[in-house]
Amino acid sequence: MDNVSNSYKEETYELLSELEAALLELEERPDDITLVERAFRAMHTVKGSSAMFGFQHIAEFTHEIETVFDLVREGHIPVTKALINLTLKSRDQIFDMLEITGFDDYTSEQKTLLENFKSLIPEDLDKNIDDDAEIADDIDLDITPETIAMNLSENPPEQITYRIRFKPNENLLKQSVNPISFLNDVRNLGDCTVVAQTNKIPSFDTIDPEKCYTFWDIILTTSQSMDEIHDIFLLIDQQSEVTVHIIDEGELDETDGYKRVGEILTERHDISEEELENVLTSQKRIGQMLLDQNIVDQGIVTSALAEQKHVKEKRQKRSQAVSMSSIRVSADKLDMLVDLVGELVTVQARLTQEATYQKKPELISISEEVERLTSELRDNTMSIRMLPIGSTFNKFKRLVRDLSSDLGKIVVMKTDGGDTELDKTVIEKLNDPLVHIIRNSIDHGIETPDIREQKEKDREGIIHLSAIHSGSNVLIQIKDDGAGLDTRKIRNKAIERNLLQPEEEKSDKEIFMLIFESGFSTAEEISGVSGRGVGMDVVKKSIEALRGSIDIDSNLGIGTTITLKLPLTLAIIEGLLVKIAKGFFVVPLLAIEECVELPPETLSRVKQQNMMNLRDEIVPFLNLRELFLIEGEPPPVEQIVITEAKGEHVAFGVDHVVGQIQTVIKSLGKMYREVEGISGATILGDGTVALILDVVQLVQTAEKLELGRIN
Amino acid sequence: MNLEMDTTNNQAVITIIGEISLLMATKMKELLDQAMKSASVTMIQIKDMSFVDLSFLQLIYAAQQKCLKNRKRIVFHESCVEQLKQYVQEAGFSHTITMN
Numbered sequence: 032m033d034n035v036s037n038s039y040k041e042e043t044y045e046l047l048s049e050l051e052a053a054l055l056e057l058e059e060r061p062d063d064i065t066l067v068e069r070a071f072r073a074m075h076t077v078k079g080s081s082a083m084f085g086f087q088h089i090a091e092f093t094h095e096i097e098t099v100f101d102l103v104r105e106g107h108i109p110v111t112k113a114l115i116n117l118t119l120k121s122r123d124q125i126f127d128m129l130e131i132t133g134f135d136d137y138t139s140e141q142k143t144l145l146e147n148f149k150s151l152i153p154e155d156l157d158k159n160i161d162d163d164a165e166i167a168d169d170i171d172l173d174i175t176p177e178t179i180a181m182n183l184s185e186n187p188p189e190q191i192t193y194r195i196r197f198k199p200n201e202n203l204l205k206q207s208v209n210p211i212s213f214l215n216d217v218r219n220l221g222d223c224t225v226v227a228q229t230n231k232i233p234s235f236d237t238i239d240p241e242k243c244y245t246f247w248d249i250i251l252t253t254s255q256s257m258d259e260i261h262d263i264f265l266l267i268d269q270q271s272e273v274t275v276h277i278i279d280e281g282e283l284d285e286t287d288g289y290k291r292v293g294e295i296l297t298e299r300h301d302i303s304e305e306e307l308e309n310v311l312t313s314q315k316r317i318g319q320m321l322l323d324q325n326i327v328d329q330g331i332v333t334s335a336l337a338e339q340k341h342v343k344e345k346r347q348k349r350s351q352a353v354s355m356s357s358i359r360v361s362a363d364k365l366d367m368l369v370d371l372v373g374e375l376v377t378v379q380a381r382l383t384q385e386a387t388y389q390k391k392p393e394l395i396s397i398s399e400e401v402e403r404l405t406s407e408l409r410d411n412t413m414s415i416r417m418l419p420i421g422s423t424f425n426k427f428k429r430l431v432r433d434l435s436s437d438l439g440k441i442v443v444m445k446t447d448g449g450d451t452e453l454d455k456t457v458i459e460k461l462n463d464p465l466v467h468i469i470r471n472s473i474d475h476g477i478e479t480p481d482i483r484e485q486k487e488k489d490r491e492g493i494i495h496l497s498a499i500h501s502g503s504n505v506l507i508q509i510k511d512d513g514a515g516l517d518t519r520k521i522r523n524k525a526i527e528r529n530l531l532q533p534e535e536e537k538s539d540k541e542i543f544m545l546i547f548e549s550g551f552s553t554a555e556e557i558s559g560v561s562g563r564g565v566g567m568d569v570v571k572k573s574i575e576a577l578r579g580s581i582d583i584d585s586n587l588g589i590g591t592t593i594t595l596k597l598p599l600t601l602a603i604i605e606g607l608l609v610k611i612a613k614g615f616f617v618v619p620l621l622a623i624e625e626c627v628e629l630p631p632e633t634l635s636r637v638k639q640q641n642m643m644n645l646r647d648e649i650v651p652f653l654n655l656r657e658l659f660l661i662e663g664e665p666p667p668v669e670q671i672v673i674t675e676a677k678g679e680h681v682a683f684g685v686d687h688v689v690g691q692i693q694t695v696i697k698s699l700g701k702m703y704r705e706v707e708g709i710s711g712a713t714i715l716g717d718g719t720v721a722l723i724l725d726v727v728q729l730v731q732t733a734e735k736l737e738l739g740r741i742n
Numbered sequence: 743m744n745l746e747m748d749t750t751n752n753q754a755v756i757t758i759i760g761e762i763s764l765l766m767a768t769k770m771k772e773l774l775d776q777a778m779k780s781a782s783v784t785m786i787q788i789k790d791m792s793f794v795d796l797s798f799l800q801l802i803y804a805a806q807q808k809c810l811k812n813r814k815r816i817v818f819h820e821s822c823v824e825q826l827k828q829y830v831q832e833a834g835f836s837h838t839i840t841m842n
Binding site: 207211236245247 | 764767768770771774775778795796797799800801803804805807808832833834835837838
């Protein structure tokens, strides 16, 4: 597929999201006309661009919905739940149509939807609409491919500024024609400045009050063509004069100003070049000079000044818009940029190390400058990849709406912190886990309206999605006011599934965490939505794969809160650099609780028992030297890194803790991708490769090895 | 016709009720003429204003020009100023008609 078609699809997906968001809001506020306009605009653009790109079937399909929404705009059709349902379903069909290549005919569902839309149109309006549609289609066909590309861009249609001089016939008023109505029609085309020229109005004693003496200079900025302007004056008599000139074509000028008043006046033939030349010799402002010399009257100067001001403002706005505009860049290019910045960071670290080693002041100075620039470049590049999570939150509104309706529940989704930014990759990978959590909340958490009423709760359940920054992490919370988790039920199910021994004591929190175990579900019935126990364990794994963690809190009868802790970015890691023999490893800082040093005799006992006592807490100990089969003798004093994995503390024995490090993550080659306990690598300043440890996986590997030994 | 004039204490008050159309243009000119002759200040009051014709704006412009020469004034009743301003602006007369 070529780039233009790709950009069409990308833009249409965005428009469909916009349409969906507008419809969901409209459902809540059916009287809000701005939302009807928003939905209409999205449909109109989908229709237009689809027709331009040869997706005629999408254009025609959208046209039917747009027609109905046009009537909604005009107040002929009310906004009802049925209309919203139909439109949302149609929106999904358009989405599907974009996905498939080739088109034979609409599916039976699509045909039914079209029929349903047609049936919404009152009979007396049906014919008029057909006529209008034909006209509209004719206009669409005139658009050239060049215009298509322009229309698809994020810029609004080109705005042209016209100068219109309207000189009505003297007897126009006697013909019962009101010239001011023409001015109002012109105003409807765009941004307009109107100046009446009154110099032909005679003195009060001689004026014939029924005659029209006034003429007008109108400056209009619009996306409409000159023909559209002439059409307004189509029915005016032959004696009236209408001239239309383009004075600004909407292109960016080197200057953001406009012509001088003298230039405007000579161009309009209000004064001659000679008259202009004569007055320019004096020191007064040109307008005043012309007035003083009675060359023109106040109205003429006023209209020239108005024209100058109007166009100047337009040009300045255009110039600002260009300077503030954004461009669309493919994600691949961004990824490549991040990779290159990663390489640069590595080289810069080497340079810093080499400069320090050589102790040459000039080299150190250069390396410090490179370090500063690299750091700025890295931060800027990473910020480009950051996206607000709000767009992801908005997607779930539809999920909540449809699912709660299917399950006979009333659920409202509220969001907070939608502008919190996260790395693009994190956001993309967060979608599925959030879908699972929300589906579970609606299916198992929120009660039916009747049950909620019995429990003296509002019939309407609430799911509250929020995001907030917490250091270098983002906390995403999914909170519902449903039934909450029943620790007794979870405990019984865990015992039934051998996940817990009957005599085993567990805190409420530990019991809650059991729902993330594979195949765990307390649902008594398996529904199409959830209950098979597939999902929450996948959710946990997905969050951990994002180097995040998951936490759960619940109160029976009050509700459940699930908190996801995620790193801001996956491209950079904050870690602790540790050394074992000659090898370097990075432990993600997110997983680290503390570092401790034990006396040799205690350490020796810990190593034998694979357990250590941390302030009266028995913590499993993993000797990384042993786990990675690293040969050689450990140093006399070893250090221990205490981490948190799967909700419990785990201690790792290392030779040395080098220090905190912020580094760019490099993915491992195919051969090493399956190595358990290693999630990636990074290159240190001296070119050495350091492996990044996956703490959770390491613990799992150690558990497997331990089980193997026992068996 | 919903058009009348009252003169007291060197101030003439012209009261217009409803639409100001071409039909009342001639009568309006007569009243303005009388008002300007009889008083130094002419107050125009428009009640239930629904439409203002170009003929009225032209007359007011011409009358204000005459007042300017004769050191007289035409003013508008505060109850109708805002709405009238709107009509004046729509017709592009803002720079020519003085609104109080």
